[in-house]
Amino acid sequence: MTQQVKKKKCYLYTRVSTVAQTDGFSLEAQSKSLYEYAKYRELEIADEYCDAGKSGKDIKGRPAFQQMMEDIICQKDSISYVLVFKLSRFGRNAADILKSLQLLMDYGIDLISVNDAIDSSTQGGRLTLAILSAVAEIERENIVVQFMAGKMQKVMDGKWAGGAIPYGYRNQNKELVLADDETKIVRLIYDLYLKENMSATSVVSYLNENGYIRGKKDSDKDRPFTFDFVTSVLDNPFYCGKLLYNRRTNKKGRDGKLIKKDLDKVITVQGVHEPIVTENEWREVQKKRESLSKVNAKVDEPERISLLSGLVKCPVCGAGMIATKNKRVNKNKGGYYKTIHYYACNNSRKANGRTCPFRHTYNQEKLDGAVFEIIRKLSGMPEFKSAVIASSSEKSDVEKLERNLKQLRKKLRGLEMQKRKLGTELDNLDVFDEDYNKRYEKIQSALDDSYDKVDEVEKKISIVIGKIEAVNKGVRAADNIEAMLDNFEKLYEKMSCEERRQMYRLFIERIEVFPEEKTDGRILKSISFRFSVSYGENGLIPEGNTESDIRFTLDCSETELTAAETKATYAEIKKYIKDTYGANVHTLYIAQIKRKFGLDMGKNYNLASDPKKKVPKCPKDKEKMILETLKHFKMIDASIEVTESESLKDEG
Numbered sequence: 099m100t101q102q103v104k105k106k107k108c109y110l111y112t113r114v115s116t117v118a119q120t121d122g123f124s125l126e127a128q129s130k131s132l133y134e135y136a137k138y139r140e141l142e143i144a145d146e147y148c149d150a151g152k153s154g155k156d157i158k159g160r161p162a163f164q165q166m167m168e169d170i171i172c173q174k175d176s177i178s179y180v181l182v183f184k185l186s187r188f189g190r191n192a193a194d195i196l197k198s199l200q201l202l203m204d205y206g207i208d209l210i211s212v213n214d215a216i217d218s219s220t221q222g223g224r225l226t227l228a229i230l231s232a233v234a235e236i237e238r239e240n241i242v243v244q245f246m247a248g249k250m251q252k253v254m255d256g257k258w259a260g261g262a263i264p265y266g267y268r269n270q271n272k273e274l275v276l277a278d279d280e281t282k283i284v285r286l287i288y289d290l291y292l293k294e295n296m297s298a299t300s301v302v303s304y305l306n307e308n309g310y311i312r313g314k315k316d317s318d319k320d321r322p323f324t325f326d327f328v329t330s331v332l333d334n335p336f337y338c339g340k341l342l343y344n345r346r347t348n349k350k351g352r353d354g355k356l357i358k359k360d361l362d363k364v365i366t367v368q369g370v371h372e373p374i375v376t377e378n379e380w381r382e383v384q385k386k387r388e389s390l391s392k393v394n395a396k397v398d399e400p401e402r403i404s405l406l407s408g409l410v411k412c413p414v415c416g417a418g419m420i421a422t423k424n425k426r427v428n429k430n431k432g433g434y435y436k437t438i439h440y441y442a443c444n445n446s447r448k449a450n451g452r453t454c455p456f457r458h459t460y461n462q463e464k465l466d467g468a469v470f471e472i473i474r475k476l477s478g479m480p481e482f483k484s485a486v487i488a489s490s491s492e493k494s495d496v497e498k499l500e501r502n503l504k505q506l507r508k509k510l511r512g513l514e515m516q517k518r519k520l521g522t523e524l525d526n527l528d529v530f531d532e533d534y535n536k537r538y539e540k541i542q543s544a545l546d547d548s549y550d551k552v553d554e555v556e557k558k559i560s561i562v563i564g565k566i567e568a569v570n571k572g573v574r575a576a577d578n579i580e581a582m583l584d585n586f587e588k589l590y591e592k593m594s595c596e597e598r599r600q601m602y603r604l605f606i607e608r609i610e611v612f613p614e615e616k617t618d619g620r621i622l623k624s625i626s627f628r629f630s631v632s633y634g635e636n637g638l639i640p641e642g643n644t645e646s647d648i649r650f651t652l653d654c655s656e657t658e659l660t661a662a663e664t665k666a667t668y669a670e671i672k673k674y675i676k677d678t679y680g681a682n683v684h685t686l687y688i689a690q691i692k693r694k695f696g697l698d699m700g701k702n703y704n705l706a707s708d709p710k711k712k713v714p715k716c717p718k719d720k721e722k723m724i725l726e727t728l729k730h731f732k733m734i735d736a737s738i739e740v741t742e743s744e745s746l747k748d749e750g
Contacts, residue, residue, distance in 0.1 A: 105142040108179035108210075109166055113149040113187045125150060128183040135181060135212045144175035164515065167198070170205055171511045177207060184213045197521050199227065201514065256341060256370040264336050265327075266374055274371045283310060284374045287331050292382055297390070298328050322453055332387065338380035339373035340366055403595035404439075405466050409606050412443035413613045413623075414456035420444045421462065441465060460611060460621060467662025468622050469602075469609065470590070472654065476627075477583035479657070485627075485650035486580070503562045510555045517552060520545040579629050579648065605629050619663045619670075619731055622654035664732035674727050681723060687716035691724045695734050 112128040125148060136143050147162040169175065180202060182188045188195055188209070199209055199218070208219040217223040258274045266284040268277040283305075290296045290304060305312075305323040312323050335342060404421030412419055419441040439462035445454035476482050524541045527534060582589070590598060610623040629648040666674070668685050675683050716724070728734045 105140055106178040107144040107175055108136060108141045108181055109144060109169075109175075109177055110136070110146040110181050111148075111163065111166060111188065112146070112183060113160065113163070128187070131183055131212055132181045135210070141179060141181075144177050145169070167201065167514070167518070168511050170202065170207060171514055172507050173205065179208050179210055179219075181210050181212060183211070185211045185216065196227070197518060201518075254367060256368055258341075258369075258371065264334065265331065266337065267371065276372055276374070279311075281374055283312070284331055284337060286310075287328055288337075288375050288379055288383065291332060291386070292379060298325055298332065301328050329387075332383050335366070335380060336369070336371075337374045338377045339369050339371065340377075341369040342366055403599055404441075404462065405595070405599050405602060406441065406462075406469060406609060409602065410441050410460070410465065410609045410611060412445065412454060412456055413611055415443065415445050415454040417443055417445045417454065419460070422459065439463070456613070458614060461667065464662050464665065464667075465611070465621060467665070468660040469606075469625070471660040471662055472622070472625060472652065472657070473583070474587050476586075476652075477580050479652070481650055481652050482583075482627075485648050499562055499566050503559065503566070506555055506559045506562065510552065510559065513548060513552045513555060517545065517548040520548055618659060619666060620655070620659055621663055622660070624651050624653050624655075626651045659732070661732070666727075666731040666733065671724070671727050671731070674730065675723050678727070679723050681720065683716075683720050683724060686713070687720055688724055690716045691721060691728065692733075695728070695738070697728075697733060 110129065110132045112125050112132070114125050114128070129146070129148075133143070145166075147166040149160045149162045166180070170177070170180075185195055188198060188211070202209055203218070208217065208223075210217045210219075210223075214226075216226050218227055263269055263274065266277060266280040267274040286305075287301055290301045291298065296304065302323050302325055305328075310323070312321055312327070331337065407420050408418035410419040411417070420443075421439060422442045423437050423439045440459035441462060442459045443454050443456045446456055520541055524538070524545060527538055527541070531537070589601075593601065605627055607626040607628045609625050611621050612623050615621050627648075627650055668688055671688055672683060672685075675681055725734070725738070729736050729738070
C-alpha cells in the first residue's frame with residue numbers, strides 16, 4: 099500500500115484598489131489564478147485573505163493582510179507558502195515588500211508571486227529578491243542622504259542642526275538663544291575653573307554647597323551638579339561659538355558608547371548663536387584640562403579591575419559602591435607609596451554631588467575574598483539546595499511553560515505589528531516637510547526600540563521552547579549550575595580579572611554589607627543570587643527569561659565567618675590592641691609575630707632600611723598582646739601559646 103504524501107499548506111492573499119479593478123487585477127481574476135497554481139503545485143490552501151478596495155500605501159489600511167501576518171506569527175496553520183498574484187499586491191514598494199518577506203523567512207515561509215514567476219524557495223527567486231533588496235537599500239540610502247544633507251547644510255550655515263539643546267540655551271523659533279539662568283551657571287563654571295584656578299571636582303563642590311540650581315526642567319531642579327556635567331560644559335566648543343559636525347558615528351563599541359571619529363573627519367564651523375565664553379577662554383580651559391590629565395594619569399596597577407563595583411550596595415542610600423583607593427607614604431622606604439583599595443558609596447563623592455552622608459569604606463581585598471569563599475562553598479549550602487528543589491518543581495510544570503509561551507507569542511505579534519507600522523510611517527515621510535528631521539529622528543528612535551523589544555521577546559520564546567523540550571526529556575536544569583559551583587575555584591584561577599568581574603555579574607544581583615564591621619570582623623550581611631538556567635544542551639544562559647531563574651538570598655550573618663573577614667589589617671590590629679590593652683604597638687612588631695606563625699606579612703614589612711642595622715625584637719608583653727589579637731581575629735589557632743623557648747631573638 100502506497101503511503102500518501104502529506105501536502106504542504108499555503109495562504110492566499112489578494113488585494114485590489116478601485117483603480118486596479120479596471121486593470122485586469124480583479125479579486126476574481128487573482129483568486130482564480132492562485133487556486134489554479136496551488137492545484138498545480140499540489141498545495142493545500144489553509145486560508146484565503148482578501149483586502150477589497152484597499153490601497154497598499156499603509157498596512158493599517160489592509161486588515162486582511164494584518165490578520166494574515168498575525169496568524170503567521172502565532173503559527174496558526176503551520177504553512178509553508180504565501181501565494182500572491184503580483185508582488186505589487188503584497189506591498190507598495192521594494193522596502194515594504196522586503197519587510198514583510200523578512201518576517202515570512204523568520205518563520206520558514208516562502209513567498210510565491212504567480213504572475214511575476216518569483217518563488218523565494220528557488221535560486222532564481224532568491225536572486226530576484228536580492229535585486230529587490232538592493233533597490234530597497236538604495237531607497238533607504240536616498241532618504242538618509244537627503245536627511246544628512248539637510249543637517250550638513252544647516253551646520254555649514256552655522257545653525258543648530260537639531261538634537262539635544264546645549265545647557266545654557268533654549269529653542270526660540272528654531273533658533274538657539276541664551277537662557278539667562280543657565281548662562282550664568284556656564285559663565286560661573288568657566289570663571290571658577292580659570293580665574294579661581296579650581297579643579298573640576300572643586301567646581302562641583304562649590305556649586306552644590308552654595309545652593310546653585312542645575313535643572314532645565316522642574317523635575318531636574320533638585321539634581322546636584324556632577325563631575326561629568328561640569329567637564330562636559332568645559333569641553334564643549336559650542337560655548338565659544340563653534341559647531342562640530344560628524345564627531346560621532348552611529349556605531350557603538352563593546353562598552354555600548356558611541357565611537358568617536360578621527361579628528362580630521364570632524365567639521366568645525368563658526369556658529370550664528372551667541373557664545374557664552376570667548377574662544378581664548380575655551381582654549382585656556384583645554385590646555386589646563388590636558389595638563390591635569392597627564393598629571394592624574396593612572397600609573398599604578400593599570401590592569402587592576404574592581405570585581406564587585408556596583409554589586410555592593412550602600413547600607414544607607416542603596417546606591418552601588420564603587421572602587422576607590424588611598425595612597426600611603428612609607429617614609430622609611432624612600433617615599434614608597436602603598437596603595438590600599440576600597441569600596442565607597444558612589445553618592446558620597448564630592449564629584450557626584452555628595453548626596454549620601456555615608457563615608458565608611460570597605461577594604462576591597464577583604465570583601466572580594468569573603469564573597470569568593472561564600473561562592474566556593476555555595477553548592478553545599480542548604481539555602482542553595484532548597485532554591486534548586488523549588489526551581490525544579492516549578493519547571494516540571496509543562497502546562498505553565500505552555501501558557502508562558504502563548505503569552506510571549508501574543509506579545510511578539512503586537513510588537514511585530516508595531517514595528518511594521520513604524521517602518522511604514524518612516525517610508526511615508528515627506529522629505530520636504532519642514533519638520534522632517536524631527537519626525538524622522540522620533541520615528542527612527544521608536545523603531546530601534548521596537549527592534550530591541552522584538553529581539554528580547556524572541557530570545558525568551560526560544561528559551562521557553564528549549565525548556566519544554568528538555569523537561570520532556572527529563573533534563574535537570576540545575577545540574578550545570580552545581581557543576582560550575584563545584585569547579586568554581588579551578589575556573590576562577592584560570593580567569594582574568596575582567597572575566598571574573600563578568601562572571602560575578604552573571605549570578606549575583608546585589609551584595610548587602612553592614613554599616614560597620616562587627617566585632618568579629620564580619621562585613622557581609624547578605625548576597626542575592628540569580629542563576630539563569632536552561633533546560634537545553636547549552637547549559638547556562640547569561641541573559642534570558644528571568645522568570646525561570648533560580649533565585650535566593652543568602653543571609654551571611656547566619657553562615658560561618660569567612661577567613662577573609664577575620665584577616666585583620668595592621669591598622670585594625672593596632673586599634674584592637676589600643677582599645678583592649680591601652681598599648682601602642684609598632685607595625686614592625688606585628689610583622690615579626692605574623693612571620694613567626696607563618697602568616698602573610700605584606701610587601702617588605704620587617705625589613706630594615708639599612709641592611710647593617712639591627713632590627714629590634716618585639717617585647718614579650720607586646721608579643722602576647724599581638725598573639726591574643728591574632729586569635730581574636732581567627733588568624734591563628736586559639737590553642738597556640740607563647741613559651742620562653744619561643745621568644746624572639748634579635749635580628750640583623
